[in-house]
Amino acid sequence: MAVTETLRPNRTLPTNGTHGRTVEPVAPVERPVLSGAEITCRSLEAEGVTTVFGYPGGAVIPLYDALPRSNLHHVLVRFEQWAALAADGYARVTGRVGVCIATSGPGATNLVTGLANAQLDSVPLVAITGQVSQPMIGRDAFQEVDITGISLPVTKHNYLVQRVEDIAPTIKEAFYLASSGRPGPVLVDIPKNVFIQKAPFAYPATTGRRGYQPTSLPNMRQVRLAAEAINRAERPLIMAGHGIMLAGATDLFARFVERSGIPVIFTLLGLGCFPESHPLALGMMGMHGHREVNAALEECDLLVNIGARFDDRATGRIDGFAPNAKVVHCDIDPAEIGKNVQTDVPVVGDAREVLKLLIPEVAPRRHEQWLGWIDSQRNRALVDALEDRPESPEPYTIIKAIAEASKGEAIVTTDVGQHQMWTAQYFGFNHPDRWVTSGGLGTMGYGLPAAIGAKMGRPDLEVWAVVGDGGFQMSLNELATAHQEGLDINVAVVNNGYLGMVRQWQDLFHARNYSEVKIGGPDIAKLADAYGVTGITVRKDSEIRAAVERARSTPGPVVIDFVIEPEANVYPIVPPGASNSEMMHDLRFRDTE
Amino acid sequence: MKKRHTLVVQVEDHPGVLNRVVSLMRRRSFNIDSIAVGHSEQPGVSRMTIVVLGEDEEIEQVGKQLYKLMEVLKVTDITGQNCVAHELALIKVAAKPQHRAEILQIAQIYEAKVVDASPTTLLLEATGQEEKIDALLTMLRAFGVRELVRTGSIAMLRGGPAPAGKAGRIERDRDQVGVGVGGAFAVAD
Numbered sequence: 001m002a003v004t005e006t007l008r009p010n011r012t013l014p015t016n017g018t019h020g021r022t023v024e025p026v027a028p029v030e031r032p033v034l035s036g037a038e039i040t041c042r043s044l045e046a047e048g049v050t051t052v053f054g055y056p057g058g059a060v061i062p063l064y065d066a067l068p069r070s071n072l073h074h075v076l077v078r079f080e081q082w083a084a085l086a087a088d089g090y091a092r093v094t095g096r097v098g099v100c101i102a103t104s105g106p107g108a109t110n111l112v113t114g115l116a117n118a119q120l121d122s123v124p125l126v127a128i129t130g131q132v133s134q135p136m137i138g139r140d141a142f143q144e145v146d147i148t149g150i151s152l153p154v155t156k157h158n159y160l161v162q163r164v165e166d167i168a169p170t171i172k173e174a175f176y177l178a179s180s181g182r183p184g185p186v187l188v189d190i191p192k193n194v195f196i197q198k199a200p201f202a203y204p205a206t207t208g209r210r211g212y213q214p215t216s217l218p219n220m221r222q223v224r225l226a227a228e229a230i231n232r233a234e235r236p237l238i239m240a241g242h243g244i245m246l247a248g249a250t251d252l253f254a255r256f257v258e259r260s261g262i263p264v265i266f267t268l269l270g271l272g273c274f275p276e277s278h279p280l281a282l283g284m285m286g287m288h289g290h291r292e293v294n295a296a297l298e299e300c301d302l303l304v305n306i307g308a309r310f311d312d313r314a315t316g317r318i319d320g321f322a323p324n325a326k327v328v329h330c331d332i333d334p335a336e337i338g339k340n341v342q343t344d345v346p347v348v349g350d351a352r353e354v355l356k357l358l359i360p361e362v363a364p365r366r367h368e369q370w371l372g373w374i375d376s377q378r379n380r381a382l383v384d385a386l387e388d389r390p391e392s393p394e395p396y397t398i399i400k401a402i403a404e405a406s407k408g409e410a411i412v413t414t415d416v417g418q419h420q421m422w423t424a425q426y427f428g429f430n431h432p433d434r435w436v437t438s439g440g441l442g443t444m445g446y447g448l449p450a451a452i453g454a455k456m457g458r459p460d461l462e463v464w465a466v467v468g469d470g471g472f473q474m475s476l477n478e479l480a481t482a483h484q485e486g487l488d489i490n491v492a493v494v495n496n497g498y499l500g501m502v503r504q505w506q507d508l509f510h511a512r513n514y515s516e517v518k519i520g521g522p523d524i525a526k527l528a529d530a531y532g533v534t535g536i537t538v539r540k541d542s543e544i545r546a547a548v549e550r551a552r553s554t555p556g557p558v559v560i561d562f563v564i565e566p567e568a569n570v571y572p573i574v575p576p577g578a579s580n581s582e583m584m585h586d587l588r589f590r591d592t593e
Numbered sequence: 594m595k596k597r598h599t600l601v602v603q604v605e606d607h608p609g610v611l612n613r614v615v616s617l618m619r620r621r622s623f624n625i626d627s628i629a630v631g632h633s634e635q636p637g638v639s640r641m642t643i644v645v646l647g648e649d650e651e652i653e654q655v656g657k658q659l660y661k662l663m664e665v666l667k668v669t670d671i672t673g674q675n676c677v678a679h680e681l682a683l684i685k686v687a688a689k690p691q692h693r694a695e696i697l698q699i700a701q702i703y704e705a706k707v708v709d710a711s712p713t714t715l716l717l718e719a720t721g722q723e724e725k726i727d728a729l730l731t732m733l734r735a736f737g738v739r740e741l742v743r744t745g746s747i748a749m750l751r752g753g754p755a756p757a758g759k760a761g762r763i764e765r766d767r768d769q770v771g772v773g774v775g776g777a778f779a780v781a782d
Contacts, residue, residue: 152613153620157663177663211605211666335657338650 031200036164036190037062039201040128041070043171046203049099051075051090051456053083057103058143059130062195075456075485078477080107082449084114085438086478088123089450092436093411094457095248097124097178104130105143108189109150113443116154118185120440121269122246124178125185126171127151131160133193147189156184164197172207181214182333183246215334218349218357225345226304226328227361233302235370236262237325239285239314242269242439243307243332247351250274250432253306256359261366263374265293267308269439272429277408282374286314287574288421292377294572294580297322299373304328307351310340311440320579330354382571382586392565393541395422395494401544402464402492403427405552410434410462413450415471416442417501419494421570423466434461445474448491452478455487462552463488469495469521479531482557490551491559493524496566504569508584509576524561533557597626598652598672599748600763602641603633605664613662614641623647623655627680627745638666642678642747656763668763671748678748681718682726683708687737688715696736703729714739 034042040063044052053075056064067074077083080102087098098118102111108129118125132141148158157177159170167190174186230236238260244253250273257264257280264274265285274281283290285297297303303325308314310329315321318340329337330347337346347354399422402410408428413436414420420437429435436454438446451465472493482489503517528535534554538547538561551558571586604610611630618625626644633640645655656668671678684705688696693715700707700717703725709716719729723746730738 148609149612152616156661209663212663333661335654335661337657339654 031202033198034201035062035066035198036167036195037066038069039164039167039199040171040190040195041066041072042201043168043203044099045071047097047171047175049097052099052101053077053086053090053453054101054128055080055083055103055107057105057107057130059104059132059192060101060107060128060195062192063101063128063130063190073456074101075452075481077449077452077481079475080110081113082445082452082475082478082481084111084125084127085117085443085446086449086453086456086481087125087127088114088118088121089413089436089446089453090457091118091123091125091453092450093433093454093461095433096457097126097175098453099126099128101128102130103143104132104147104192105145107143108147109145111147111187112151112154113441115151115185115187117438117441117443117446119154119156121438122183122242123185124183126174126178127155127185127187129187129189130195131189131191134162134191135193137191147187151187154185155187156182158187158189160189161191161194164194164199167194167199168201169204169207172204173209176207177209177212181212181216182243215332215348216350216353218330218347218354220357222345222347223354223357224361226330226347227358229302229326229328229345230260230262230304231363231365233262233326234367235296235300235373236260236302236304236367237296237300237322238262238264239267239303239305239308240264240270240273241267241306241308242273243330243351244270244273245307245432247307247332247353249307249350249352249355252352252355252359254278256355256362259359259364260362261364262304263296263367263371265289265296267311267314267439268424268437269435270308271424272432272435273307275430276428277430280371284424286311286316286580288425288570288572289314289574289580289583290425291379291572291583291585292374294574294583295377296374298324298581300325302326302328304330306330306354307332309333309336312340315341316574316580316582317578320581379585393538393544393562395419395564395568396426397541398492398494398544398562398564399423399426399466401548402466405545405548406462406464410464411436411451411454411458413437413447413454413463413465415447415467415474416444417468417471417499418496418504418568418570419466419468419500421501422494425570444468444471447471448475448478448482451489451491452482452485452487455489456485459488463490465489465491467491467493468500469493469497469524470499470519472524473519473521476527479528479533479557479559483532487557488555489557491557492548492551493559493561494564495521495524495561496564496568497521498566500568501570503567504573505576507567507569508573524559528557528559531557533559536560537563539563595646595648596672598645598647598655598670599676599678599746600641600643600645600652600655600659601667601669601671601748602643602659602665603635603667604639604641604662605666606632606637606639607664610639610662610664611641613664614643614659617658617662618643618645618655621654621658623651623658627743629680629745629747631747642745644746653763660763670763671750674750675752676748676750678722678746679720680723680726680744680746681720682729682741682743684717684719684730684733684738685714685740686717686733687713687739689713689736692736696733699729699732703732705729
């Protein structure tokens with residue numbers, strides 16, 4: 001935990017009193033005359049960027065001309081979308097801004113999914129795109145698209161740079177916006193001729209905008225109201241979100257939980273902000289949350305949401321969500337307050353600042369009776385059954401084998417679907433910034449590029465991509481990137497031959513009408529071989545552990561094809577549009593009902 | 594209850610800012626009744642008057658979402674405040690000789706100016722509150738409205754120093770949601 005903490009930069013905000021004007025450094029400094037492309041590289045270096053993910057093309061040829069003369073390590077992906085998502089994975093595990101580069105036109109449009117992914121999950125990202133030369137803009141030139149127009153709804157902000165002198169101040173501002181307040185993606189579009197023009201370069205020392213003043217410090221009156229509610233509650237529950245990690249507040253959060261004695265439930269992206277091995281950690285909530293977690297939501301009289309946005313996959317039907325609870329909502333984004341769930345005590349501020357002020361106001365307490373009741377709601381039959389050894393690999397066994405082999409220390413990335421939920425339910429995350437998954441957008445194919453980005457950012461940590469056979473086939477071309485970079489990552493393909501989550505919905509809610517979900521695929525071990533990486537096929541439950549160990553001890557990328565039972569479902573599941581109390585359970589593991 | 598809210602939004606005068614505001618309103622499913630944009634008394638600052646239809650909670654969201662745009666400097670909801678909210682309309686109405694006198698009489702009642710005339714039409718220019726323009730149009734429709742253009746409201750609080758004091762300002766970051774005026778958003782000071 002300590003290592004991750006030190007990596008996350010201090011989130012003190014730059015001087016913000018300049019009202020949008022860029023202040024030149026006071027001391028006379030050397031201002032070398034550089035091309036726009038060189039200025040772009042130097043600006044990225046000045047921001048502390050060491051790794052960029054990208055793909056060259058016509059409009060960025062000048063930038064790629066300057067790149068080899070810079071100190072930036074460029075990771076050549078095989079598709080621009082995966083550049084954005086690799087940068088996203090890099091940002092999530094390092095806490096730094098991820099950077100991706102693409103050319104104009106199709107290069108830029110291919111970034112859009114990655115930008116949306118970062119926007120919905122509040123990931124700091126700066127995307128640099130080439131644009132056609134200024135005289136060509138608006139003339140439907142070759143590889144011209146209006147990427148600032150296209151990316152407007154999926155970025156925190158974007159720019160079309162019109163003058164070479166503006167490149168450095170724009171990149172400065174882009175990094176500030178991406179990483180401050182509620183983080184998000186920022187796109188900087190630079191025309192080809194601007195990359196070529198020259199200007200004296202000095203990186204600005206400060207930046208700021210009149211119209212951008214993120215709230216960091218909460219209103220003390222609201223903090224006291226929150227503390228009062230916490231001190232009075234009999235059956236309180238903490239809902240922990242991604243914001244705790246984004247604020248670098250996991251240490252304070254742990255102190256808050258231990259002092260208040262309140263059990264913690266996690267959103268999908270909140271996993272890891274507090275050790276799941278802790279007695280007060282209950283696990284994931286919502287659509288595929290544990291039974292006792294959703295039961296506790298039904299029963300609680302106070303819900304303290306810190307750094308989560310009440311996503312519909314977490315809340316289920318809103319009118320049935322935490323029906324008996326008063327709601328305290330701490331969020332850095334004022335627009336999240338009251339957006340989905342009516343809030344009794346809103347606290348706007350950075351989670352770190354909120355917790356700093358909140359902890360001394362909260363009385364030390366224990367909630368033995370309440371914890372006992374929650375414990376009584378656990379599905380014992382399911383817990384016991386997980387120890388059984390079926391013939392074909394049981395998904396939970398795969399996840400647990402990876403968790404045990406890596407002692408829960410590994411970074412785990414996923415795609416989207418059943419394997420993602422199995423991992424979220426049973427990996428047991430004890431460290432912040434090691435659970436890397438596409439929560440809001442639900443981007444299939446995310447797992448492998450995110451693992452590449454994560455390994456580039458944290459080469460010291462073991463990295464596993466747990467993916468489905470559907471998502472893997474979207475981004476498997478990145479095996480070439482992983483091979484080219486010699487990255488020591490392991491890919492576990494949870495292969496059921498189906499688009500499993502869609503099949504599960506068709507199974508449960510559409511009378512088993514399996515429409516277009518049977519998805520064939522290549523022989524994955526052979527495919528791995530073709531890419532020059534190690535491939536392993538596992539067909540029996542008894543082979544899981546050996547395969548995991550072999551992958552861990554083999555240098556370079558390894559792909560394990562876990563052929564599982566085709567129609568295994570994720571349980572529990574809250575049917576779409578239902579409230580969390582209406583969850584369905586696996587009939588094999590029925591106990592008390 | 595849904596009602597019409599008049600928001601005054603001060604924005605940095607940058608290329609594309611109108612696009613950003615309108616795109617935001619559309620993608621969040623906010624219902625724009627009218628929008629009018631022009632220069633303000635401050636160089637580099639444009640002033641938008643946006644009339645939005647929605648519940649109080651929705652309007653609070655509109656304000657908060659607008660503040661997430663870098664160019665937005667200040668959002669003020671002046672609905673129900675002591676303000677002047679006027680629009681301008683140009684109305685080309687069919688005017689047969691036997692109807693001219695009557696149309697001119699109606700124009701006089703609503704203080705509409707005749708700015709052009711042709712053998713078959715009269716062009717009226719009317720300013721005032723939307724309700725007044727609506728009422729004028731109701732009277733004129735009987736004769737046949739050939740062409741119509743309305744600017745949408747522009748609005749300003751009465752009295753006090755410009756710009757608009759702090760009354761009704763939707764705060765960027767206050768968290769007294771639920772305890773402000775109407776339970777919807779905070780009113781500072």
